[in-house]
Amino acid sequence: MTFNLEEKELYQNLVLAEKFLFKSPKIKFERTLIWRKQYFKNVAGIYAIFEKNKIIYIGETGNLYKRMSDITKTVNHTFRKHIGKSKFGGIKSSKKYDPEIEEMLDKYFDEELYITFIEINFGRLEIETYLIDKYQTQIINSEKKRKFKFNYDLIAEVEKCIDI
Template sequence: MHLYKERELYKVLIKAEKQLFTSPRIKLERTLLWRKENLTHIPAIYAIFENKNLIYIGETGDLLKRMSDITRTVNHSFRKQIGHRFFNGIKSSKKFEEEIEIKLDKYFDDTLYIQFIEVNFGRSEIETYLIDKFKAQLINSPKKRKQKYNYELINLLFND
């Protein structure tokens, strides 16, 4: 890749990262009313926090629908990952046993926050970059797309 093109790509990724992490942080709720008041049907990159700790990065073509999916075990890997990692739930394509579902609901209600930005084009690339950059603290499953990033150059550009 030409250096100029690489620099321009990294600038786009950095801009999206800065916009995401400076967007309003909203307490996530599992209700339809909350989704309708705080979200719309937009394509987006989103970050989920356990209180102040970043734990998940995702992308979607419809943020309102995705936040509905994320609260149901049968619909989204995020809730399955939480149930498995934090509450020793047995992974399956169905719900966890009732005791774990109750713990998951309480965990969602007590600790989760979301930040998001609208992104119409390049969501997958931004998501891949952010997952790679923050992989040590995320519960995301590894992505199949393996991209190599020049973090020395990214760090220089980040501080420009």
């Protein structure tokens, strides 16, 4: 048995996920257990990180609650490693930066970052890949190794038809 979705239907799902993600409330990032418990569950999802109102990172995870903890630790997440190096000139010794850089990173997270997310179990990699491809010039994500070719003319047509 073969199951095929038309390209247009696939793009509708990508566009819907994008619209829901960017219409979700921006939550001020906090590095606390109380914050994680208040907003996140042990569910899969897609998330976008903003520096104030500017998108800077897009990610996917099988566990939003755990990812929000991991992302605040240099040893656990490439986003924090990249920010430490690019914004603060950090040079990692072992798996962390010097204490001064780690302190600047903590302050940056506390003062500058916001996050939106949607819970989604199936198709996270495809949605993340699409969003990284679309917003590549605005975000710090590296391009995905598994590159899909997107038909942006068809996506533009689909976007006109979707209003949420």
